[in-house]
Amino acid sequence: MLQIPRWQTALIVLVLLIGVAFASPNLISRQATDNIPDWLPNQQINLGLDLQGGSYLLLEVQTEAVIEEQLDNLVDEIRVQLRGERIGYRNLGVEDGAATFTLRDPTQAATVEELISDIGGQLQVSVGEDGKASVRYADTAVQERISNAVQQSIEIIRRRIDETGVREPTIQRQGERRVVVQLPGIDNPERMKEILGKTARLTFRLVDEDVSPQSSRIPPGSEVLPSDDETPEGTPQRRHVVRKRVMVSGENLTDAQPTFQQGQPVVSFSFDTVGAKRFADVTKNNVNHAFAIVLDGKVISAPVIREPILGGNGVISGNFTVQGANDLALLLRAGALPAPLKILEERTVGPGLGADSVRAGEFASVLALVAVIVFMAVAYGLFGILADVALVANLILIMGALSGLQATLTLPGIAGIVLTLGMAVDANVLIFERIREEAGNFRGPVSAVDAGYRRALTTIFDANITTLIAAVLLFYFGSGPVKGFAVTLAIGLVTSMFTAIMVTRLLVAGWLRRRRPQALPI
Amino acid sequence: MALIKRVPIKPEFNIVGLRRLTIGFSIALALLSVVLFAVQGLNFGVDFRGGILMEVRTKAETADIADFRDRLNDLNLGDVTIQRFGEPDTVLINIQEQEGGTEAQAAAIERVKATLDEVVESYRRTEFVGPKVGEELKQAGILATALALAAMAVYIWFRFEWQFAVAGLLALIHDVLATIGFFALTQLEFNLGTVAAVLTIAGYSINDTVVIFDRVRETMRRYKRKAMPELLNMAVNSTLTRTVLTSGTTLIALIALAIFGGAVIRSFTWGLIWGVMIGTFSSVGLAVPLLMFLGVKPSTMSTGEESEKEAAERAAGKASV
Secondary structure (H helix, E strand, O other), X not given: OOOOOHHHHHHHHHHHHHHHHHHHHHHOOOOHHHHOOOOOOOOOOEEOHHHHOEEEEEEEEOHHXXXXXXXXXXXXXXXXXXHHOOOOEEEEEEEOOEEEEEEOOHHHHHHHHHHHHOOOOOEEEEEOOOOEEEEEEOHHHHHHHHHHHHHHHHHHHHHHHHHHOOOOOEEEEXXXXXXXXXXXXXXXXXXXXXXXXXXXXXXXXEEOOOOOOOOOOOOOOXXXXXXXXXXXXXXXXXXXXXXXXXXXXXXXXXXXEEEEEOOEXXXXXXXXXXXXXXXXXXXXXXXXXXXXXXXXXXXXXXXXXXXXXOOOEEEEOOOOOHHHHHHHHHHHHHOOOOOOEEEEEEEEEOHHHHHHHHHHHHHHHHHHHHHHHHHHXXXXXXXXXXXXXXXXXXXXXXXXXHHHHOOEEOHHHHHHHHHHHHHHHHHHHHHHHHHHHHHHOOOOHHHHHHHHHXXXXXXXXXXXXXXXXXXXXXXXXXXXXXXXXXXXXXHHHHHHHHHHHHHHHHHHHHXXXXXXXXXXXX | OOHHHHOOOOOOOOOHXXXXXXXXXXXXXXXXXXXXXXXXXXXEOHHHHOEEEEEEEEOOOOOOHHHHHHHHHOOOOOOEEEEEEOEEEEEEEEEOOOOOHHHHHHHHHHHHHHHHOOOEEEEEEEEEEOHHHHHHHHHHHHHHHHHHHHHHHHHHHHHOOHHHHHHHHHHHHHHHHHHHHHHHHHOOEEOXXXXXXXXXXXHHHHHHHHHHHHHHHHHHHHOOOOOHHHHHHHHHHHHHHHHHHHHHHHHHHHHHHHHHOXXXXXXXXXXXXXXXXXXXXXXXXXXXXXXXXXXXXXXXOOOOHHHHHHHHHHHHOOOOO
């Protein structure tokens, strides 16, 4: 056990050197790391949002809305198909996640089944003998739809955040329908929440001028929508009757920019060729009629068409503030979300608290380190000092591993390091106590040290693996800062086993060979 | 020069002889914890309870809590608690979840900020956790703890005999209960960090237990004719110095953290300090004596290859530099 082959010594030294290399960028300023050549480790430890300040948002894609919309479209499609074939039906609507209707003539069941299956999209059609029909999407189709909606949402979220110019955001999918957004350096996320909270579905539609909003008989092809501006009491200023049919939608926009018109903030936009043509056609046919610009179910403005708009460019003028115009332009450029987002969790840490936490954590770590070092030196003398060397090596390896793996260091993570400092000497205490015991059994120093290391080994492994189990489960189930704790605890356990066993053994063996002592100092 | 020289290598405390006392104490502690939990409950933080939490630093050097209370009461936000946090100029505000979804929470935060603007210098922390997430986090915490205990017991079963796994598991459950009791008694905030603390305590305690179990196994293999209490005492005593020293260094490190590590992780650190003490006690005073009651005898132990090999080595006197 004390005969350490040269290659092993070389390997131990190599691991330590690699640790130093990866840990060293943390000693210089962040700007200075840019000057380190690429082939050298040049990354610093990644600080979590609780240490560097920033905002964490957990969002959920409200996919129910997508499913609902899909069913509404299905109902429309069924209506078109049945009317086209002149098949009589009644009570067409949505019920329990399916489109349902009743055939006036149940003998047409087979024709209807075929007709609706042809709509496509993995439909399951069943028509009962009494003519009651229900049409639903297959589960796989629904799942796919949800999955696509979440994927698309992530893309839109990314574009919106990029447009605001936040540096180094992370956007990750979590589970089936959730998205985690991390925004370093953002200590007031209200604007961000507002921007992410809007679906931003823009439509241009004609105003139904035949009925007044107060009328109780709104035609089925129209709906009453509130205006965007509100009275001080929080109720909409006006209501508009707007046709459901969409002339052009936000998908046809190629650009949107905030600008000014007669001193008022407005948003100018351009359509793509398809949108421009459609818009031109509609405006040509509806001169002197009003059309509505609708955003997320609210009418931003309802201007009257004075002349056909042929160029594919236009301006949205509403009751905007400068910020409002900026945000709307941003939302239109980034595109609409397929479904609304709900904020489930928000954690924001200001830069002051982050810096304070780093300072407190650093101070506590150094203090703990010094205290443990003194304790070990006093208790075990020379052997204690050798264990202290291993302890410092351990700390360097933890820093190196955190930098190299680019794991995130959080405040509980610092606690994990401090805890590891206390626990790391455990392996050495185990070994030293064993050596003391073996020396007590009338063994010579060499034999006692050898037996001490050998016997303590299995104990150290068993004891550390059980703790490692806890760390792994913490990592798996923990979130955010707690994950950071699990990471440093696990890294610390592994590195401490290496330093406490391999490094001290190298030191103790070297000392024994040089001095050839008659008795051990412990 | 090394102080350890003055510590006997094999102390001779009759710890296992006190087993009725130590086990009785553990049972009492566990029961008391359950009662405290039932009567007092835990002071759940925003993580599990849901709602809004804000940490603010005031412009005044000492925060006027009464003024805060007056200002916030006018907003009708439901259940609001206001307390000083760490420094005299730092205040922690807990607000219950507002009815009306995401916008209502954002609006409440905005209103609080508008009201406090005159007295607040900076908003250090703002957290909002929806009730659904809070419930999920709670379940994940319970699941993680249960799984961790089970996984550790299985590992011990695999490495030792089943009696060791049962004794270790009971000691772990005792530690978890005692920690929950500690949080119920002190009403320190129970949050995600606390769950991490509980799991760490479990990991630390089992680490301690395994070290002693390892020695129990070794002693039983070596001295097949001795009586159980004597064997267990030998094992506990020969690891006692290590048990005390390791708890000592860990506690030193944790106390440094508790005092200087900042208010945010203070309840986490105190939980760990309590847990290290309880975990150390349960390894010696509960897990080891339980082995006796579970019927572990030298004859039930398999003669591991290890001991035979070691015996052979010892005979040959093989050990060299």
